[in-house]
Amino acid sequence: MTTMSPNALCFGDEFPAAGAPCLVQVEEHGLTITFASDPADGQPESVPYSSLAVSAGGLDHDQLVVKWAGEKGERTLYLKNPDVIRAFRETVPSHLSLPFAQAAEQVRQVRHRRRLVWSLAGGMILSTVLGLWFGSDxxxxxxxxxxxxxxxxxxxxxxxxxxxxxxxxxxxxxxxxxxxxxxxxxxxxxxxxxxxxxxxxxxxxxxxxxxxxxxxxxxxxxxxxxxxxxxxxxxxxxxxxxxxxxxxxxxxxxxxxxxxxxxxxxxxxxxxxxxxxxxxxxxxxxxxxxxxxxxxxxxxxxxxxxxxxxxxxxxxxxxxxxxxxxxxxxxxxxxxxxxxxxxxxxxxxxxxxxxxxxxxxxxxxxxxxxxxxxxxxxxx
Amino acid sequence: MKSEILYPGAFPMVRVELEAGENIKAESGAMVACSPTIDIESKMEGGFLGALSRKFLTGEKFFFQTLRATRGPGEALLAPTVPGEIVILELDGVNDYMVQKDGFLAGAEGIVIENKMQGLSRGLLGGEGFFILNISGKGMLVLNSFGAIHKIELKPNQEYIVDNSHLVAWSSTTSYNIEKATSGWVASFTSGEGFVCRFRGPGLVFIQSRNPGSFGAWIRQFIPVSE
Structure with a gap:
C-alpha cells in the first residue's frame, strides 16, 4: 500500500499528542489498523473485538472512541468517518452492542439537548420580536x-x-x-x-x-x-x-x-x-x-x-x-x-x-x- | 509548497514558496510582498453566502485572497495584522481544528474552511463568540495569535484549564466545558478570570499569551476622548 488515506486518529503513549493518523478497516475478527507514519515496519495491527471498549467523545460528542490495552500501553482511537462507523456497527459482536448503543444514545442526547437549548433561545428571541411587532399596539x-x-x-x-x-x-x-x-x-x-x-x-x-x-x-x-x-x-x-x-x-x-x-x-x-x-x-x-x-x-x-x-x-x-x-x-x-x-x-x-x-x-x-x-x- | 517563519517572535512573517500553478489562500490583507510571477485574486470562499455568513457570524474578513503562481514558481511573504506569533500546522485529512475567528492567516489549496456554530454556553461564555472556523482538509495551515503561541498537548482524558479568550485553536478530538474560575460566583469575577474552559484530551490546544480584549480595555484609557 503506497498511498493510503487515513480515516482515524490513534492516541497512545508513543504517539504525538495530536494523534497518529491511521487507516482503520473493519473485519470479521476485529479492527485492522495501519499507521501512516511508519510505512517501513507498517505491519497492520489487528485488534480483536473482545478487547475493545467503545464510547462517544470529541468536541461535540459526535466521534466514536474505541479503547483497548495494546502491547505498548493503552490505545485510543477517534473515528468520525460515517462509513467506518456504520461498518463497525454492523459487524460488531454482541458484547459490544450494548456499549455501542449507549454511545449512540449519548450522541443523540447531546444533539437533542443542543437543539432544545437553541430552539428555546431562538424561540425567546423570536417571541420577543413578534410580541413587540404584533402584540404591542x-x-x-x-x-x-x-x-x-x-x-x-x-x-x-x-x-x-x-x-x-x-x-x-x-x-x-x-x-x-x-x-x-x-x-x-x-x-x-x-x-x-x-x-x-x-x-x-x-x-x-x-x-x-x-x-x-x-x-x-x-x-x-x-x-x-x-x-x-x-x-x-x-x-x-x-x-x-x-x-x-x-x-x-x-x-x-x-x-x-x-x-x-x-x-x-x-x-x-x-x-x-x-x-x-x-x-x-x-x-x-x-x-x-x-x-x-x-x-x-x-x-x-x-x-x-x-x-x-x-x-x-x-x-x-x-x-x-x-x-x-x-x-x-x-x-x-x-x-x-x-x-x-x-x-x-x-x-x-x-x-x-x-x-x-x-x-x-x-x-x-x-x-x-x-x-x-x-x-x-x-x-x- | 514550502514555508518558513521569518523573524520569529512578536513580528513574524511567513515565506511561502509556490511551485508553478500552486496557490495558497490567505486572510484578506495578509500579503506583504511577492514575486512578480504570483497573481493575487480576491475570492469569496464558500460562495457569496458563505462569505457573507463568515463576515457577519465570525467577524472574519469577507474576502480571502488567493495567491496563485500562474507564471512560474515564486514566493510570497504573509503577515498578520496583530503583533504575535505564527504557527504552521500540517493537516492530513483526519485531524481538523477549531480556530477562533482571528486565528486564521493562510492555508494551502486543500484546506477547507467552514463556519461552525458553538453551543449556547460555549458561545456566550467561551470568549470566542457563537461562530468559529472549522478547518479541515489536507495541507498546510498557518495560524496567528496575539502574543506568543503556546501548544498544550493532552493525552486521553488529561485535563487542562484555559482562561477564555486565550484560545487560538484546538483539535476536534478534545472537548471542553465552561466553568467558573473559582467555586464562588463573586470570587470568580474578582479573581479577574471569570469563566474558564476545562479542556479534556486527547489532542492539541493552542493558546495565545495575551488576551486581545483585555489589551483593548487597557489601551483605551490612554486614548484621548474627543467629542
Missing part, C-alpha cells in the same frame, strides 16, 4: 399618548424643513389659496385641535401628498393637476390630516424604535442606535402606514369632509379613478394601496352618514389648474 398607544405634541412637532418640523429645502415650494397663487381654504374649512370642524396645520404646495409632477407628525402636510402639484375638482383634493387632504390627528406617524416610529431597540440589545450593536436616529429623518418619508391606519384615516377623513360640508363623493371618485388608470406613476397609490374593498367600505360608510347638503368652494377649480400650467382635464 397597547404599549405603543400608551407610549404615544405620553409623547407631548411639541415633541411631535419638533420631530416633524425638522424633517419637513429638510425636505422642503430640496424642493420648489409654491408660495402664493390660486393653488395655495385653494388649499388654504380647504384646510381652513376642515380644521374649523376639528374639536380640541392641538395641531397648527401647515400645508405646503410643492411643484412636482408626482401624484402624491403626505403628512408628517405634528401637522406638516405636503401636496404635490401633480396630484392637483390630476384631480378633476377641489373636492377630490380635499378628500386626499382630509385623509392626510387624519393621519396627523390620529398620530399614525408617531405610532409607526415608536413601533419601529421598539424593534430596533430589541435588535440592538440582541445583537449588541451600539453604533446602530446612532445611525438609527439619523435614519429616522429619512424614515419619516417612507413610512408606510399600516392597513388599519389607512382605514382609520379614510373613515375619519370622510366624517371630517361631511362635517366641513365638503362633498365626500370627491374622495371616493378620486381614489377610484387613480386605481383604474395605470398611466404614469401614481406615487400616492404605492403607499396607499387602492382596492375595491376599500372604495366599497367608503361608499357604505358614506351611505350610513346623515345626508348634508354640501357647500361649494369659493374658487374655480379649472382656474386653479390653469394657474398650475395644466390643460383643463378632458374626461376620458
Amino acid at each position: 397597547i404599549l405603543v398607544e400608551i407610549a404615544v399618548s405620553r409623547i407631548p405634541v411639541e415633541w411631535e412637532q419638533k420631530l416633524g418640523e425638522s424633517a419637513y424643513r429638510d425636505f422642503l429645502s430640496h424642493q420648489e415650494v409654491m408660495k402664493e397663487g390660486p393653488a395655495v389659496a385653494a388649499l388654504g381654504e380647504m384646510t381652513q374649512r376642515m380644521t374649523a370642524q376639528i374639536l380640541d385641535n392641538p395641531y397648527k396645520f401647515e400645508v405646503t404646495v410643492v411643484k412636482s409632477d408626482v401624484v402624491n401628498a403626505f403628512a408628517l407628525p405634528g401637522g406638516y402636510v405636503v401636496v404635490f402639484t401633480g396630484l392637483m393637476k390630476k384631480a378633476e375638482s377641489g373636492e377630490e383634493v380635499a378628500g386626499v387632504l382630509s385623509h392626510e390630516l387624519n393621519h396627523v390627528l390620529q398620530r399614525h406617524g408617531l405610532e409607526r416610529i415608536v413601533k419601529s424604535l421598539g424593534i430596533m431597540t430589541v435588535a440592538a440589545i440582541v445583537f449588541g450593536n451600539q453604533q446602530g442606535l446612532v445611525g438609527m436616529m439619523k435614519q429616522l429623518g429619512v424614515e419619516l418619508f417612507t413610512l408606510k402606514f399600516g392597513r388599519e391606519q389607512e382605514t382609520e384615516a379614510d373613515l375619519k377623513g370622510l366624517q371630517l369632509l361631511q362635517r366641513a360640508k365638503i362633498d365626500p363623493a370627491g374622495m371616493i371618485t378620486f381614489f377610484e379613478r387613480l386605481s383604474e388608470k395605470d398611466e404614469g406613476r401614481m406615487e400616492w397609490l404605492s403607499t396607499h394601496p387602492m382596492n375595491a374593498a376599500r372604495a366599497d367600505r367608503l361608499k357604505a360608510e358614506l351611505a350610513a352618514l346623515p345626508k348634508k347638503s354640501p357647500e361649494p368652494f369659493t374658487f374655480d377649480w379649472k382656474q386653479v389648474q390653469v394657474s398650475l400650467g395644466s390643460q383643463p382635464v378632458v374626461a376620458p
Whole structure:
C-alpha cells in the first residue's frame, strides 16, 4: 500500500499528542489498523473485538472512541468517518452492542439537548420580536399618548424643513389659496385641535401628498393637476390630516424604535442606535402606514369632509379613478394601496352618514389648474 | 509548497514558496510582498453566502485572497495584522481544528474552511463568540495569535484549564466545558478570570499569551476622548 488515506486518529503513549493518523478497516475478527507514519515496519495491527471498549467523545460528542490495552500501553482511537462507523456497527459482536448503543444514545442526547437549548433561545428571541411587532399596539398607544405634541412637532418640523429645502415650494397663487381654504374649512370642524396645520404646495409632477407628525402636510402639484375638482383634493387632504390627528406617524416610529431597540440589545450593536436616529429623518418619508391606519384615516377623513360640508363623493371618485388608470406613476397609490374593498367600505360608510347638503368652494377649480400650467382635464 | 517563519517572535512573517500553478489562500490583507510571477485574486470562499455568513457570524474578513503562481514558481511573504506569533500546522485529512475567528492567516489549496456554530454556553461564555472556523482538509495551515503561541498537548482524558479568550485553536478530538474560575460566583469575577474552559484530551490546544480584549480595555484609557 503506497498511498493510503487515513480515516482515524490513534492516541497512545508513543504517539504525538495530536494523534497518529491511521487507516482503520473493519473485519470479521476485529479492527485492522495501519499507521501512516511508519510505512517501513507498517505491519497492520489487528485488534480483536473482545478487547475493545467503545464510547462517544470529541468536541461535540459526535466521534466514536474505541479503547483497548495494546502491547505498548493503552490505545485510543477517534473515528468520525460515517462509513467506518456504520461498518463497525454492523459487524460488531454482541458484547459490544450494548456499549455501542449507549454511545449512540449519548450522541443523540447531546444533539437533542443542543437543539432544545437553541430552539428555546431562538424561540425567546423570536417571541420577543413578534410580541413587540404584533402584540404591542397597547404599549405603543400608551407610549404615544405620553409623547407631548411639541415633541411631535419638533420631530416633524425638522424633517419637513429638510425636505422642503430640496424642493420648489409654491408660495402664493390660486393653488395655495385653494388649499388654504380647504384646510381652513376642515380644521374649523376639528374639536380640541392641538395641531397648527401647515400645508405646503410643492411643484412636482408626482401624484402624491403626505403628512408628517405634528401637522406638516405636503401636496404635490401633480396630484392637483390630476384631480378633476377641489373636492377630490380635499378628500386626499382630509385623509392626510387624519393621519396627523390620529398620530399614525408617531405610532409607526415608536413601533419601529421598539424593534430596533430589541435588535440592538440582541445583537449588541451600539453604533446602530446612532445611525438609527439619523435614519429616522429619512424614515419619516417612507413610512408606510399600516392597513388599519389607512382605514382609520379614510373613515375619519370622510366624517371630517361631511362635517366641513365638503362633498365626500370627491374622495371616493378620486381614489377610484387613480386605481383604474395605470398611466404614469401614481406615487400616492404605492403607499396607499387602492382596492375595491376599500372604495366599497367608503361608499357604505358614506351611505350610513346623515345626508348634508354640501357647500361649494369659493374658487374655480379649472382656474386653479390653469394657474398650475395644466390643460383643463378632458374626461376620458 | 514550502514555508518558513521569518523573524520569529512578536513580528513574524511567513515565506511561502509556490511551485508553478500552486496557490495558497490567505486572510484578506495578509500579503506583504511577492514575486512578480504570483497573481493575487480576491475570492469569496464558500460562495457569496458563505462569505457573507463568515463576515457577519465570525467577524472574519469577507474576502480571502488567493495567491496563485500562474507564471512560474515564486514566493510570497504573509503577515498578520496583530503583533504575535505564527504557527504552521500540517493537516492530513483526519485531524481538523477549531480556530477562533482571528486565528486564521493562510492555508494551502486543500484546506477547507467552514463556519461552525458553538453551543449556547460555549458561545456566550467561551470568549470566542457563537461562530468559529472549522478547518479541515489536507495541507498546510498557518495560524496567528496575539502574543506568543503556546501548544498544550493532552493525552486521553488529561485535563487542562484555559482562561477564555486565550484560545487560538484546538483539535476536534478534545472537548471542553465552561466553568467558573473559582467555586464562588463573586470570587470568580474578582479573581479577574471569570469563566474558564476545562479542556479534556486527547489532542492539541493552542493558546495565545495575551488576551486581545483585555489589551483593548487597557489601551483605551490612554486614548484621548474627543467629542
